[in-house]
Amino acid sequence: MLVPIFLVQGCKRKPSEEVQEVVQAPMPPEGFRTDSLDLMVERVREGEAFTSLMTRLGMSQDDAMALAMLCDTVFDVRKMRAGNTVKAYYHLDTTATDTTASAELKYVVYERDKIKRTVFKTSDSLAVWNFSRPVETRTRFADVTISSSLWNDMKDAGAPTLLIVSLADVYAWSVDFFGLQEGDRFRVLYEETSCEGEVIAVDPIRYAEFISGETTIPAIMFDQGDGGNRYWKESGESLKKAFLKAPLKFTRISSGFSYHRRHPVSGKVRPHTAVDYAAPTGTPVMTIGDGTVLSAGWTNGGGKTVRIRHNSSYVTSYMHLSRFAKGIKEGAHVHQGDVIGYVGATGVATGPHLDFRVWKDGTPVNPLKLESPSADPIREENLPLLDSTRIACKKLIDSLSTR
Numbered sequence: 106m107l108v109p110i111f112l113v114q115g116c117k118r119k120p121s122e123e124v125q126e127v128v129q130a131p132m133p134p135e136g137f138r139t140d141s142l143d144l145m146v147e148r149v150r151e152g153e154a155f156t157s158l159m160t161r162l163g164m165s166q167d168d169a170m171a172l173a174m175l176c177d178t179v180f181d182v183r184k185m186r187a188g189n190t191v192k193a194y195y196h197l198d199t200t201a202t203d204t205t206a207s208a209e210l211k212y213v214v215y216e217r218d219k220i221k222r223t224v225f226k227t228s229d230s231l232a233v234w235n236f237s238r239p240v241e242t243r244t245r246f247a248d249v250t251i252s253s254s255l256w257n258d259m260k261d262a263g264a265p266t267l268l269i270v271s272l273a274d275v276y277a278w279s280v281d282f283f284g285l286q287e288g289d290r291f292r293v294l295y296e297e298t299s300c301e302g303e304v305i306a307v308d309p310i311r312y313a314e315f316i317s318g319e320t321t322i323p324a325i326m327f328d329q330g331d332g333g334n335r336y337w338k339e340s341g342e343s344l345k346k347a348f349l350k351a352p353l354k355f356t357r358i359s360s361g362f363s364y365h366r367r368h369p370v371s372g373k374v375r376p377h378t379a380v381d382y383a384a385p386t387g388t389p390v391m392t393i394g395d396g397t398v399l400s401a402g403w404t405n406g407g408g409k410t411v412r413i414r415h416n417s418s419y420v421t422s423y424m425h426l427s428r429f430a431k432g433i434k435e436g437a438h439v440h441q442g443d444v445i446g447y448v449g450a451t452g453v454a455t456g457p458h459l460d461f462r463v464w465k466d467g468t469p470v471n472p473l474k475l476e477s478p479s480a481d482p483i484r485e486e487n488l489p490l491l492d493s494t495r496i497a498c499k500k501l502i503d504s505l506s507t508r
Contacts, residue, residue: 279315294311
């Protein structure tokens with residue numbers, strides 16, 4: 106009877122003794138542990154094939170070919186894009202004398218975009234799999250008053266700069282972003298998607314207000330399910346119009362519409378029935394409306410020029426282009442927002458810019474004062490839902506703005 110008691114006493118733990126449990130760290134989203142590996146960051150080179158990339162990183166030609174065959178439906182190796190980041194993980198044998206020979210490539214991670222990744226296991230048993238970085242979406246509110254520039258004021262207000270792009274898309278037909286004045290104000294309710302602390306998307310804008318003096322232009326998001334416009338005024342009027350406010354984004358007006366402008370090259374005073382937008386060479390230029398290309402070629406003074414007829418009344422012209430977009434030629438049909446060319450300095454120009462002109466019934470008109478008809482209004486049966494959407498968004502703004 107003494108033996109069992111002896112055994113129990115021998116198993117007792119002193120009060121001061123602690124048991125340390127070994128907690129295994131969770132597996133990273135990559136699917137392998139990186140803490141014991143050395144990292145080298147590379148980029149896919151222009152024209153580089155998958156097998157060439159892998160052999161450059163350290164695989165044998167045979168293994169690279171075998172790995173490519175394994176990809177099958179997991180990842181199409183032909184779609185690797187030049188410039189995309191590739192992370193190569195190596196195991197280094199620090200005890201070896203020849204460190205180059207002892208560097209064994211273990212994994213390669215190809216960054217398909219900001220979220221999606223493809224992992225290639227390159228040693229032992231070959232394998233390939235995809236993973237996505239964790240994302241978080243939340244509703245945010247921004248209230249920005251213009252004091253210097255939309256870009257700077259957005260940053261000062263703590264709003265992501267991506268919000269500017271979304272605002273420009275919503276108000277492309279209603280707000281002249283090149284003519285914002287001090288005191289103009291944007292109030293915006295939007296969805297923000299972030300990935301590991303980095304804002305990667307701002308979409309959609311659920312509700313917005315642009316306030317300039319006594320004028321307020323609301324933008325209420327409501328999708329009728331027909332693939333058409335999604336933003337409306339309180340009355341149900343569409344924010345989308347026949348013509349965009351400008352043919353390119355986020356530049357500055359270097360010269361306005363005038364009948365008495367001194368030409369910067371010739372020095373002569375003559376009409377300048379256009380608006381010049383200063384922008385870096387290669388900036389995409391968009392057609393402001395649906396239409397048919399009248400011409401795409403060289404013009405004296407204007408260099409590479411595209412002219413588009415939009416309807417029986419309106420014609421637009423885009424001059425000094427560095428090159429034309431693919432498919433832009435006489436007779437081609439274009440849709441509002443299509444890229445038709447890229448900013449340049451061809452012809453008579455002191456620097457890269459877009460010379461943009463509009464004619465109505467053959468008479469030049471100031472593009473900045475162009476009156477554009479709205480698209481079809483919201484369907485009448487959706488007006489009550491539009492109003493309830495507006496009320497709900499306003500209540501949400503009130504709750505977020507008081508936090």
